Each structure stands twice: as C-alpha cells, then as structure tokens.
Amino acid sequence: MYTFDEIVAHEDIINHLQTAIKTKKISHAYIFDGEKGMGKKMLANTFAKTLQCEKKGISPCDECISCRTYDSLNHPDIIFVEQTKKTGIGVNDIREQINQNINIKPYQYPYKIYIVDNADSMTEQAQNALLKTLEEPPSYVIILLLSNNINKFLVTIISRCVVLKLKPVMPKEVKNYLTDMIKISNDEAELITSFAQGIIGKAKELSSSQEFFDMREEMIVISNSIIYDDEYELLKICDKFDNYKDNIQEFLDLLMTWFRDLLIVKKINDDLYLINRDKYEILVKQSHNLPYYRISEIIENILNAKNLLRYNSNFRLVMEMMITQTKENKDDKSNWR
Numbered sequence: 001m002y003t004f005d006e007i008v009a010h011e012d013i014i015n016h017l018q019t020a021i022k023t024k025k026i027s028h029a030y031i032f033d034g035e036k037g038m039g040k041k042m043l044a045n046t047f048a049k050t051l052q053c054e055k056k057g058i059s060p061c062d063e064c065i066s067c068r069t070y071d072s073l074n075h076p077d078i079i080f081v082e083q084t085k086k087t088g089i090g091v092n093d094i095r096e097q098i099n100q101n102i103n104i105k106p107y108q109y110p111y112k113i114y115i116v117d118n119a120d121s122m123t124e125q126a127q128n129a130l131l132k133t134l135e136e137p138p139s140y141v142i143i144l145l146l147s148n149n150i151n152k153f154l155v156t157i158i159s160r161c162v163v164l165k166l167k168p169v170m171p172k173e174v175k176n177y178l179t180d181m182i183k184i185s186n187d188e189a190e191l192i193t194s195f196a197q198g199i200i201g202k203a204k205e206l207s208s209s210q211e212f213f214d215m216r217e218e219m220i221v222i223s224n225s226i227i228y229d230d231e232y233e234l235l236k237i238c239d240k241f242d243n244y245k246d247n248i249q250e251f252l253d254l255l256m257t258w259f260r261d262l263l264i265v266k267k268i269n270d271d272l273y274l275i276n277r278d279k280y281e282i283l284v285k286q287s288h289n290l291p292y293y294r295i296s297e298i299i300e301n302i303l304n305a306k307n308l309l310r311y312n313s314n315f316r317l318v319m320e321m322m323i324t325q326t327k328e329n330k331d332d333k334s335n336w337r
C-alpha cells in the first residue's frame with residue numbers, strides 16, 4: 001500500500017529520508033509541509049512503515065508482519081493522532097494521545113511513531129504542550145507533523161523539527177501519472193494537468209470528477225454566449241454562474257484557458273499547444289467570430305473578476321461586470337472602427 005516507488009516525484013525528500021535511515025541519523029521530529037493533495041501522507045506513512053520494517057532496508061519490504069499490520073492500519077507502534085474537535089487539534093488531544101503515553105516503550109518495534117495530520121491546526125496551547133515533548137523526547141520517539149501552512153507553527157516548534165517542504169510536481173510528470181497510472185486519454189490528461197497545479201492528488205481527483213467535465217461543458221455554453229449573444233441574452237447567463245459560486249476560481253480558470261486556446265488557434269491554427277485540444281473544432285469555429293483584441297480583452301476581464309472575487313467582492317456584481325464589459329468593449333471598438 002505504501003512504498004516509495006508509488007510516490008510521484010519528491011525525489012529530494014525521499015532521498016533525504018532514505019539517507020537518514022541508511023546513516024541512522026533520524027530526527028525526533030519532522031514537518032511535512034505542502035498543499036492538500038501533494039503527497040504528505042504518502043511520504044510520512046511510507047517513512048514510518050520503512051522505519052518499522054523488520055527487513056531494515058531503506059524501503060518497506062511489504063512482506064514482514066510489521067509492513068502487513070501497517071497496511072491494515074493496526075500497527076501497534078505507529079499512532080495516528082486525531083483531532084476530537086472541529087476547531088482543530090486541542091491541548092487535550094496532544095496530552096491524551098501523545099504526552100500521556102509517550103513514556104511507554106514501543107510494544108514490539110524499534111520506534112514509537114506519532115503521525116499528526118493537520119498539525120498546523122493545533123492551538124497555541126496544544127503546540128506548547130507538544131513543545132515540552134519535543135524538548136526531551138524518549139530515544140525511541142519520532143513525531144511526524146503534516147501541515148498545509150507551516151507559518152501557523154510556533155517558531156520554537158519549527159526549530160526542533162526537520163522541515164521537508166513539498167514542491168509542485170512538473171506538468172510532464174503529472175501528465176505521465178494520469179496516462180500511465182490512471183489510464184486516461186492523452187487529451188483528458190492534458191486538460192487536467194493544466195488545472196492540477198502540479199498537485200498529484202488534485203489531478204487524481206479531477207480525473208474522476210464528473211463535475212469537472214460537466215463544468216467544462218457549461219463553460220463552453222457560456223463562451224458561446226459571450227461570443228454570439230446580444231446584451232440582453234448575455235445578462236441572463238449570469239444566473240448560470242450562481243451554480244459555481246463555491247468553485248468560481250476553478251470555473252473562471254476553465255473559461256480563461258478556453259480564450260487562451262482561442263488566441264492560439266487564431267495565431268497558429270494548430271492544436272499542438274491547446275489545453276482543450278479535444279474541442280478543436282468548436283474553437284476554430286468560434287475563432288472566426290472574434291478579433292484578437294477582443295480575445296485579449298475577455299481574458300483581461302476574466303483575470304480582473306478573479307482578482308476582485310479573491311477580495312470578497314459582491315459575487316453577482318463582479319460576474320455581471322465581467323460579462324457586460326466584454327460586450328461594451330466590443331461595441332466601443334466596432335463603433336469606433
């Protein structure tokens with residue numbers, strides 16, 4: 001279930017962990033920091049599994065009792081610390097799940113490993129409680145903290161941990177993962193890669209998300225409307241945006257890649273660099289109805305809307321502005337010409 005071979009990229013971190021195992025220079029505490037879906041759990045879990053493996057190699061053997069009990073999530077000496085309150089990991093969680101049993105030696109294996117997911121949700125009190133443990137941990141203890149935002153830790157916590165920062169994966173690697181491991185078509189992989197932002201977990205999620213593909217179809221309907229409809233019809237499509245209020249940034253990204261593709265079709269009339277390559281024919285048709293300057297203006301309007309929405313501006317107002325501006329600009333220019 002967890003092996004280093006299954007992890008896409010992050011070679012530097014894997015290398016660091018394997019060298020630590022090989023040279024027996026294992027720290028008492030690590031922070032795995034990176035966005036959701038980047039592979040923090042995979043890395044931390046595989047590290048923990050390797051440390052307890054009876055074969056004592058730099059990768060888990062996947063055969064010994066330790067490896068097998070770990071895969072069935074019943075390992076006696078690997079503890080998953082859980083938050084009991086919605087508000088985050090509290091001081092009682094740390095006291096009850098770590099501090100109170102940390103002095104009890106491991107049952108069977110060389111280490112006692114604590115894995116704390118969402119560790120950056122620890123309250124200050126919780127962090128202070130953990131700090132006491134980090135100051136003088138028993139020799140067999142290893143604590144793995146998983147976080148999305150390292151800035152939420154107290155400096156004193158960070159200074160006692162080895163910090164491993166996960167970086168986005170190269171687009172080529174994301175695409176290979178999608179075509180080779182998830183077995184989706186080249187065109188779909190291309191589309192998803194451009195949205196995954198180098199995050200394998202996100203790529204995987206999108207590849208199985210009907211919602212994402214439905215959203216793109218709806219986006220194409222809207223793009224048609226922007227290009228062909230009159231002002232009255234155009235305002236009506238603002239209602240459609242309401243369905244995407246919760247993931248509007250993603251929706252606008254889709255819309256933006258569409259107009260970016262239009263620009264490319266117009267300029268080089270080739271599908272090689274397109275994100276929406278599977279929709280080449282629609283793009284060609286639309287591109288005949290749009291001058292360059294209008295495509296650039298529309299992209300600019302979308303970018304503008306994205307920025308405004310980031311600052312909690314009035315949703316409906318921003319969308320209406322974005323839509324009517326594309327129209328107004330068109331009229332201005334056509335009257336002017």
Ligand SMILES: [Zn+2]
Nearest residue numbers: 053061064067
């Ligand atoms: Zn093993």
